[in-house]
Amino acid sequence: MTVQQAIRPGATGEVVMSARHVAKHYGAVKALKGVNFDIHRGQVTTLFGENGAGKSTLMKILSGIVTPTSGQILLDGQPVTFSGANDALAQGISIIHQELALAPNLNVRDNIFMGREIRTARGVDFAEEERVTRALMEELEEDIDPLTPVEELRLGQQQIVEIARALQARSRILIMDEPTSALSASEVEVLFKVINDLTAKGVSIVYISHHLEEALEVTDHAVVLRDGEMTAWAPRAEIDLEWIVRNMVGENFDLGSPPESEMGAPALSIEELCVPDPSGHGLVVDHMSLSVKAGEIVCIYGLMGAGRTEMMECAAGRLAASGGAVRLHGQDVSRLSIAQRIEAGLVLVPEDRQRDGLVQTMTVGQNLSLASIGAFTRGLFTSRKAERAVIETSIREVTVKTDGGGAMIGSLSGGNQQKVVIGKMLATRPEVILLDEPSRGIDIGAKAEVFKLLAETAKQRGLAVVYTTSEVGECLSIAHRIVVMHRGRIAAEFDHTATKEQIMAASGEAVHH
Amino acid sequence: MADITTSKPTTGGSSMNIGKILLEGRAFFALVAIIIVFSILSPVYFSVGNFLIMSSHVAIFGLLAIGMLLVILNGGIDLSVGSTLGLSGVVAGYLMQGVEIPAAGVILYPPVWAVVLLTICLGAFVGAINGVLIAFFNVPAFVATLGMLYVARGVALLMTNGLTYNNLGGDAALGNTGFDWLGFNRIGGVPIGVIVLALVALTVGLVLARTAFGRWLYASGGNERAAELSGVPTRKVKVSVYVLSGICAAIAGLVLSSQLTSAGPTAGTTYELTAIAAVVIGGAALTGGRGNVRGTMLGAFVIGFLSDGLVIIGVSAYWQTVFTGAVIVLAVLLNSLQYGRTGR
Numbered sequence: 001m002t003v004q005q006a007i008r009p010g011a012t013g014e015v016v017m018s019a020r021h022v023a024k025h026y027g028a029v030k031a032l033k034g035v036n037f038d039i040h041r042g043q044v045t046t047l048f049g050e051n052g053a054g055k056s057t058l059m060k061i062l063s064g065i066v067t068p069t070s071g072q073i074l075l076d077g078q079p080v081t082f083s084g085a086n087d088a089l090a091q092g093i094s095i096i097h098q099e100l101a102l103a104p105n106l107n108v109r110d111n112i113f114m115g116r117e118i119r120t121a122r123g124v125d126f127a128e129e130e131r132v133t134r135a136l137m138e139e140l141e142e143d144i145d146p147l148t149p150v151e152e153l154r155l156g157q158q159q160i161v162e163i164a165r166a167l168q169a170r171s172r173i174l175i176m177d178e179p180t181s182a183l184s185a186s187e188v189e190v191l192f193k194v195i196n197d198l199t200a201k202g203v204s205i206v207y208i209s210h211h212l213e214e215a216l217e218v219t220d221h222a223v224v225l226r227d228g229e230m231t232a233w234a235p236r237a238e239i240d241l242e243w244i245v246r247n248m249v250g251e252n253f254d255l256g257s258p259p260e261s262e263m264g265a266p267a268l269s270i271e272e273l274c275v276p277d278p279s280g281h282g283l284v285v286d287h288m289s290l291s292v293k294a295g296e297i298v299c300i301y302g303l304m305g306a307g308r309t310e311m312m313e314c315a316a317g318r319l320a321a322s323g324g325a326v327r328l329h330g331q332d333v334s335r336l337s338i339a340q341r342i343e344a345g346l347v348l349v350p351e352d353r354q355r356d357g358l359v360q361t362m363t364v365g366q367n368l369s370l371a372s373i374g375a376f377t378r379g380l381f382t383s384r385k386a387e388r389a390v391i392e393t394s395i396r397e398v399t400v401k402t403d404g405g406g407a408m409i410g411s412l413s414g415g416n417q418q419k420v421v422i423g424k425m426l427a428t429r430p431e432v433i434l435l436d437e438p439s440r441g442i443d444i445g446a447k448a449e450v451f452k453l454l455a456e457t458a459k460q461r462g463l464a465v466v467y468t469t470s471e472v473g474e475c476l477s478i479a480h481r482i483v484v485m486h487r488g489r490i491a492a493e494f495d496h497t498a499t500k501e502q503i504m505a506a507s508g509e510a511v512h513h
Numbered sequence: 514m515a516d517i518t519t520s521k522p523t524t525g526g527s528s529m530n531i532g533k534i535l536l537e538g539r540a541f542f543a544l545v546a547i548i549i550v551f552s553i554l555s556p557v558y559f560s561v562g563n564f565l566i567m568s569s570h571v572a573i574f575g576l577l578a579i580g581m582l583l584v585i586l587n588g589g590i591d592l593s594v595g596s597t598l599g600l601s602g603v604v605a606g607y608l609m610q611g612v613e614i615p616a617a618g619v620i621l622y623p624p625v626w627a628v629v630l631l632t633i634c635l636g637a638f639v640g641a642i643n644g645v646l647i648a649f650f651n652v653p654a655f656v657a658t659l660g661m662l663y664v665a666r667g668v669a670l671l672m673t674n675g676l677t678y679n680n681l682g683g684d685a686a687l688g689n690t691g692f693d694w695l696g697f698n699r700i701g702g703v704p705i706g707v708i709v710l711a712l713v714a715l716t717v718g719l720v721l722a723r724t725a726f727g728r729w730l731y732a733s734g735g736n737e738r739a740a741e742l743s744g745v746p747t748r749k750v751k752v753s754v755y756v757l758s759g760i761c762a763a764i765a766g767l768v769l770s771s772q773l774t775s776a777g778p779t780a781g782t783t784y785e786l787t788a789i790a791a792v793v794i795g796g797a798a799l800t801g802g803r804g805n806v807r808g809t810m811l812g813a814f815v816i817g818f819l820s821d822g823l824v825i826i827g828v829s830a831y832w833q834t835v836f837t838g839a840v841i842v843l844a845v846l847l848n849s850l851q852y853g854r855t856g857r
């Protein structure tokens with residue numbers, strides 16, 4: 001603790017909020033099985049844990065959205081029960097959700113003051129609101145005009161607005177659920193500076209992130225959850241990355257290495273591909289060329305806005321190209337529809353699985369079989385037997401943990417949902433699979449499983465795999481080749497012996513340390 | 514979104530299960546309750562004869578509702594079905610009266626099967642206009658079909674000058690008798706209209722459950738973007754559902770004008786709302802992706818048996834309207850209970 005106090009002079013270590021034997025059951029499902037932990041004044045407490053470990057449930061309990069089945073929440077040593085999120089907010093606890101909760105049609109100022117407008121006898125005091133907003137944006141070092149509609153902001157800037165909104169509430173406990181997932185490296189630095197300022201003022205932060213290294217940079221205490229139970233709890237000085245991972249997963253593991261697959265002829269060739277910017281000027285993908293052999297795994301690294309998603313969506317037929325060609329085994333597929341490209345063997349696993357990957361109203365099995373309906377249609381009608389076979393094979397191949405094909409897709413954890421999206425595309429027996437951020441928002445154990453699955457499939461089926469990532473650690477796992485994209489072009493190419501620093505430098509990202 | 518698991522309460526305990534059964538089978542239990550209550554209140558309600566008469570009334574709404582179900586499963590809405598029903602009846606009546614070709618100086622009397630076929634084509638055409646506007650020109654379904662509601666009704670009024678075609682019985686000398694067969698005849702005591710409804714319901718039920726098209730429809734209604742990226746031809750599906758809805762409306766128009774042996778240009782006014790109500794009472798979600806033919810049929814029977822029951826026990830027509838409205842709101846209330854927050 002002495003080390004901590006040396007780093008943070010404002011920190012007193014006094015406990016402001018704590019959870020005692022907090023459990024939450026949803027019917028037979030035990031999301032939390034009795035968790036104890038403390039939040040210290042002016043310090044950052046980070047919750048680590050895989051998806052489904054109970055982090056989000058715990059957050060919802062602390063912020064009053066969900067009431068625990070048993071156990072107590074103590075605020076300043078006194079037991080409290082919140083009647084709702086607003087009650088918790090009134091007591092100084094606010095939460096920044098992983099999914100943005102902004103009204104895109106309103107401007108930045110109105111979003112920040114949504115539901116707590118500065119009211120006077122003559123209506124809302126817009127001038128004062130604008131002044132406060134401007135001050136907040138200055139504090140966050142973000143050049144955003146308070147009158148800009150939120151829909152015109154980049155995702156990262158929207159995240160900043162969300163943070164500003166929580167700051168405006170002058171909360172003493174601020175819960176941040178994956179606040180950096182949409183931020184660029186420089187924005188993350190600003191956020192960390194803000195966190196430091198806040199803690200210096202005595203605000204306590206509860207932080208959740210899948211970026212373990214990043215979280216370690218900012219945290220004072222680590223709490224690790226696994227399967228609804230707290231497995232470890234220690235101050236920052238006593239722990240390192242390996243300690244967290246070990247407690248999260250319960251074992252040592254790595255993300256794998258490039259499989260020794262036999263590389264064949266080029267399966268996918270992208271030639272001088274251009275995709276226009278939606279705003280009308282410039283190109284998001286700028287005369288990009290890439291060739292991937294059968295059995296080869298290529299990782300595309302780049303910052304947000306580097307054009308990775310656009311390149312993939314264009315190759316899969318979602319976006320129209322303004323120039324260049326996409327070839328599959330030498331055959332031009334540029335004019336084909338998405339369905340025809342799937343038929344030809346080129347598939348895409350999209351970045352946002354909730355929005356583009358899954359049909360929430362359907363079961364696990366129906367989601368898995370969606371892209372290969374033709375394979376189990378006999379004449380006019382689908383064959384239930386053949387469909388069941390397709391589903392069961394897929395569940396086995398991609399190792400989805402589910403009660404069976406009949407379970408609703410929403411009942412799966414994030415990692416298993418991602419496996420369903422991948423399994424759906426693999427069931428079409430593709431020759432080239434493009435995966436846009438396949439590890440986004442899934443826990444480290446599921447990540448390792450996804451990478452293992454890709455490596456095995458590449459080796460066994462001679463599948464050409466292209467995946468993107470924004471975590472350098474994931475470049476240096478199963479990929480034979482690492483391609484760094486910057487502003488729609490290929491900035492550099494490395495083999496799997498490259499170092500993290502080389503890759504990051506080539507992406508235009510400042511290497512901070 | 515990491516913990517979707519936790520946001521969906523699973524039921525536990527036997528008392529919860531009874532509640533769940535009641536909730537999921539609500540349309541069925543509502544129908545049973547309606548039959549019991551009216552059977553107690555009126556001695557004539559509970560008889561096979563009465564059920565068959567009521568069913569032939571239900572047939573009209575039921576046919577519209579099946580088409581509407583397809584559209585709603587896709588996440589759309591079709592406000593034009595009532596007008597399409599009216600227009601179809603008028604066109605059928607027009608064809609039955611004989612088509613005069615001045616150039617040749619003859620009057621053609623198409624046989625009944627040709628009239629039926631042409632009318633169904635008309636319904637498909639009206640639906641196709643809706644579908645193309647919505648799928649390819651991105652006109653919101655509400656607006657496109659609202660426009661069609663007016664246009665189709667207007668055309669029906671123009672064709673008849675506001676009058677009604679009577680005597681659709683045809684003439685044996687002209688070889689076009691038999692139009693009233695659809696409305697009046699019975700097979701094994703069951704009105705033809707009811708048999709038509711049953712056939713359409715079975716076919717659509719099979720299509721939804723057992724064909725690629727059915728799966729495409731549920732997928733694109735549940736998440737159009739995901740469906741598209743999985744290779745589902747979402748635009749074709751969208752056009753198809755409006756075409757099918759138009760066809761259902763045309764069939765309903767034929768059955769209705771055959772039952773009445775007359776075709777008026779105002780037939781079917783506000784029927785689109787009854788059809789939507791039947792689909793919603795049947796448990797379908799207006800956001801798309803959820804619902805089935807069985808539920809929609811139950812919904813149509815709930816509305817039909819309720820309003821006919823109220824007529825039989827002599828409740829005023831005004832009260833019928835109030836009851837129908839209350840049932841619809843209650844149904845939607847229960848829908849949101851069933852689907853919870855994820856149903857939005």
